[in-house]
Amino acid sequence: MTKRILFIDDELELWENALREELRGFGFEVIGLEDPVDALELIASYKPDVVLLDILFPDGYLGKPTLVNIKKKFPNLPVMMITSTMDKSEYKAADYTKADYRYAKAALAEGDFSDLASQLNRLLEKTKTTKFEGEGDIGLDRFGFIIGKTKAMQEVAEMVEKVADQDHTVLITGESGTGKELIARSIHIESDRRKHNFLTIVCPALPKDLLESELFGHEKGAFTGAISQKVGKFELAGDGTIFLDEIGEIPIDTQVKLLRFLQEKEFEHVGGNTTLTSDARIIAATNQDLKELIKKGKFREDLYFRLNVVSIHTPALKERKEDISLFFTHFIKKANKDSKKKVLPILREDVKDLFLSYTWPGNIRELENLIKRAVALSDENILQVSNFPDLYEREDSDELMVSDPSSLPKFAGRLYTGELTWQDLASEFGPKGAIRREILLITIRRFIEEHGRRPTSRQLSDLLNLSPNNMRQILLKNRIELTKINH
Incomplete structure (x- = not known):
């Protein structure tokens, strides 16, 4: 199994490729990070097996605060300090006692990375029981759905546990795409019926005759095309569970037959006279307001009460945005299997902002x-x-446009001179991109006018007082390629 290394160093261009190429042969995967400020978030999403952390960063910033923060949040994650300053005044061994090991870059000068790989493997052997904070039980393994951090979903999980072994009907409500079938399947798996069938019927997908045939079965000649007898879901389910998705779409006539089954556990084939029985449990789901349908005469009130013995509501994604990072990691891994890719489950800050701003x-x-x-x-x-x-x-x-477009050069001028920061523009115009993108383009063109050439990403980050890493992310998010701007 590939072992993951997070390499944090301000000189990535010197070391990242070498580490990646040389350590690959020892079973390691390396990802680099230039700004230690982003370390905790990247560790939480990337889940490295070990961290290689430089000691000295630009402007006198030391790796010690990052080491302390990592060990505070991820105490079992091994951190190896790797530096060229061990014999310099900036390095004080007493400041790095929390580190699991300290390694000199000079040892790599001859291009032999075998000792480094050996030391990394030794650290990993010592910390086989590493457990990341926040990784814990998100519910996927047990329940089949992600519980996450929201109170609403924790209550859903509690309800699943409470009602699983009961025989009551359950009505699951919530918008389309919120995972209602996963909740129903989880109830079945947690119940004593788990060894029996779990059958799903999407009610609006079938016309009335076919829907009743699917539910109750039919006799030969019951309707045009019924060339032989068919066993319905109630018989096939046996002592299992039937999940009726979008129950609000069932025709009134079929509702009467379903009500009878819920009351008596009895039914007949379409076109048949023999009364049959089934002990199947019914779990229904809807994205509609059934009480409103009752008022309109489209849904039977007595059926509603029979279905709504236990009610579970699945919250919309916009109500549980703190769980987006969990979904992101899960869906990346799932998509990798389908696409045979190796995309890392790392949620960049700019992508996260985009996700959080969407409804x-x-x-x-x-x-x-x-x-x-x-x-x-x-x-x-x-x-x-x-x-x-x-x-x-x-x-x-969807973004509101600025009321006075002629004012944008003024904002760009203040950004250029340092009177305003990039964050100030977010306060002025909101976090979305269109207006700030235009101001940034005006700022870049002013640099070109004054210097006769395009700025590099590093020069632009210095001008705007941003870290190089943040500057690259801003350019990427705003789809600005410096090499393509005319000068």
């Missing part, structure tokens, strides 16, 4: 489909904002 009308299903498509089409090993063009274009189209 997700299609809920979890929409998120899964977007990630599945992004992984299938991606040429990168970490998904970028550019991998989600539909979301980004919707975000831009």
